Amino acid sequence: MENKFLKEMSSRGYLNQCTDLNKLEEICNKESLQGYIGFDCTAKSLHVGSLLQIMILKLMQKHGHRPIILLGGGTTLIGDPSGKDTTRKILEKREINKNIKSIKKVFNKILDNANKKTKPIYVDNAKWLTKLNLIKFLREIGVNFTINKMLTFDSVKLRLEREQSLSYMEFNYMLLQAFDFYQLFKTHKCKLQIGGSDQWGNIINGVELIRRKLKKESFGITSPLITLASGAKMGKTEKGAIWLNKDLFSPYEYWQFWRNTDDRDVRRFLNYFTDIKTEEIENICGKEKNINKLKILLANNATRILHGKKASLKAELSAKATFEGGGVGSDLPEIKIKHSDIISGINLLDLLSSSNITSSKSEARRTIANKGLKINNIVISDDKKILQPKDFRDKSIKISIGKKKHFLIKVT
Numbered sequence: 540m541e542n543k544f545l546k547e548m549s550s551r552g553y554l555n556q557c558t559d560l561n562k563l564e565e566i567c568n569k570e571s572l573q574g575y576i577g578f579d580c581t582a583k584s585l586h587v588g589s590l591l592q593i594m595i596l597k598l599m600q601k602h603g604h605r606p607i608i609l610l611g612g613g614t615t616l617i618g619d620p621s622g623k624d625t626t627r628k629i630l631e632k633r634e635i636n637k638n639i640k641s642i643k644k645v646f647n648k649i650l651d652n653a654n655k656k657t658k659p660i661y662v663d664n665a666k667w668l669t670k671l672n673l674i675k676f677l678r679e680i681g682v683n684f685t686i687n688k689m690l691t692f693d694s695v696k697l698r699l700e701r702e703q704s705l706s707y708m709e710f711n712y713m714l715l716q717a718f719d720f721y722q723l724f725k726t727h728k729c730k731l732q733i734g735g736s737d738q739w740g741n742i743i744n745g746v747e748l749i750r751r752k753l754k755k756e757s758f759g760i761t762s763p764l765i766t767l768a769s770g771a772k773m774g775k776t777e778k779g780a781i782w783l784n785k786d787l788f789s790p791y792e793y794w795q796f797w798r799n800t801d802d803r804d805v806r807r808f809l810n811y812f813t814d815i816k817t818e819e820i821e822n823i824c825g826k827e828k829n830i831n832k833l834k835i836l837l838a839n840n841a842t843r844i845l846h847g848k849k850a851s852l853k854a855e856l857s858a859k860a861t862f863e864g865g866g867v868g869s870d871l872p873e874i875k876i877k878h879s880d881i882i883s884g885i886n887l888l889d890l891l892s893s894s895n896i897t898s899s900k901s902e903a904r905r906t907i908a909n910k911g912l913k914i915n916n917i918v919i920s921d922d923k924k925i926l927q928p929k930d931f932r933d934k935s936i937k938i939s940i941g942k943k944k945h946f947l948i949k950v951t
Contacts, residue, residue: 542567544602548760550817551810553595555736556761558746563758566730567604571656574599574731574760575607575723577664577716579615580638581630584784585645587796588774591762591811593649595733597844600650600657607660607729608646609719610639613668617712632665639663645783649844660727664719680718683751684744689713692740713741720745724757736761765811768803783845789872790846794854797838799943805833813840871937871947878950884925896938896946906940913939 540546542564548554557563566572576592578585585593596606615635630638643661650659689695692713698705720742723729732742742759749757765773774781781796782788800808809820815836827833835855842851857871874894876885890896891903891912906912907922914930915937930936934950 540564544598544604547598547602547817548595551598552807553591553598553762553811554760555763556739556759558743558759559756562756563731563760566758572599572604572731573607573660573727573729574604574733575609575662575720575729576733577609577611577614577719578642579611580635580642581615581628582780582782583638583641584782584787585642586774586783587781588765588772590783591765591773592733592735593646594812595762596646596659597650597814600654600659603657605657605660606650607662607723607727609723610642610661610663612636612639612663612665614664614712614715614719616665616669617708617715635665641784645845648846662723662727664715664722667722668715668718676718679752680714680721680748683748684714684717693737694740713744716741717744717748720757721748721752724749724753724755730756731758731760733760733762736764768801785846790842790850791854791857792872793845794838794842794851794858795943797841798834798858800834800837802830805830805837809833809837809840812844813837814844815840871945873947873949875949875951881926881928881931881950884927887919887924887926888922890926890948891938894946894948896940896944911941913937 540549540560544567545554545560545564576596578589578592596608599606612632612635615630615638616632646659646661652658689710690699694713695705695710716738720729720732732745734742739759739761742761746757746759749755767773780788781793785793797808797812806820806824809815809824810817813820813836815823823836824833839851839855842854846854874896876890876894888900888903892898892900897903897906903912904922907919910918910920912919914926915932916939926936931948931950936948938946938948940946
């Protein structure tokens with residue numbers, strides 16, 4: 540493989556399948572492509588499970604190609620059944636528009652907006668999907684698809700095999716995604732669609748629709764769906780989603796997430812989620828025997844890409860102060876409480892559960908019983924403890940759950 544873009548996609552582990560790799564390489568060697576990835580806007584932030592796709596968009600820019608970011612204002616009204624056991628929650632258009640506005644912040648941080656030739660193009664498929672005429676759509680687009688073939692795609696097949704309901708609305712999602720590619724090919728000369736491996740069937744549909752309707756050639760690439768060495772899916776932990784927007788998941792928490800990477804995943808994640816050259820990663824991993832130093836390298840670089848160099852450094856220094864020095868890091872996740880709440884004392888269990896430090900009072904009691912709770916580095920054994928104003932030195936206390944969860948409670 541000679542093309543630099545496709546070669547780096549492969550060496551970083553981004554490339555899973557391609558509809559015609561040899562022909563795509565020929566075209567990439569001749570011209571700068573416009574390629575798109577679609578993101579449904581079901582929440583106000585994407586989570587880290589979408590980060591690999593964003594890194595691919597970043598790689599496109601590096602090699603002179605222009606990314607198109609399709610924010611699915613239209614398809615989110617339906618809900619993608621791929622990889623889902625149940626129907627997604629139906630959102631209203633107003634909520635979807637708020638989500639789109641919030642999600643854009645992440646792309647603006649990670650991608651290059653200065654180079655006019657590779658500056659990302661944002662499109663919302665609600666612009667064309669919400670204006671479709673059903674009869675016309677069925678006659679002109681639906682006629683190109685057979686139920687026989689649609690039933691073979693995993694997004695449908697797996698749901699039916701498990702005897703889980705699949706609505707007619709969801710069943711039509713693949714037609715809408717195919718139409719998106721067709722529309723972008725016509726309006727933006729977009730020849731490439733990229734998605735996770737669970738999107739392979741939907742991507743193939745788009746390639747076929749363009750071939751049948753326009754007699755033109757287009758291409759599809761899938762990236763691998765990431766699972767952790769533990770077998771868990773990438774993107775969520777037992778604590779919840781690893782959000783990319785900092786108002787939902789702070790730079791410190793994000794840094795800690797990467798710092799706590801399983802030893803077996805470190806080398807792979809350095810390739811996936813940093814912009815360190817692949818040759819350099821192999822060299823570093825070959826020489827560095829201290830896995831914790833490699834985890835810090837991963838945390839620093841992944842956090843820098845999303846939140847900037849200053850936030851990454853601040854998170855690292857806070858971690859050192861918290862874990863090595865026994866101090867209070869300045870960048871710890873903050874929970875604010877009112878001064879009026881502590882004048883007469885505040886019950887520790889109430890504070891832990893109401894602040895979502897623990898999921899319930901029962902969990903808080905178990906944590907205390909197992910000596911897993913510390914306040915300002917001192918183990919707490921009394922689950923009936925009442926915190927008084929004097930406990931909040933400098934109007935704050937540090938609460939630690941186990942060795943890795945730390946919070947700064949600030950009085951306002």
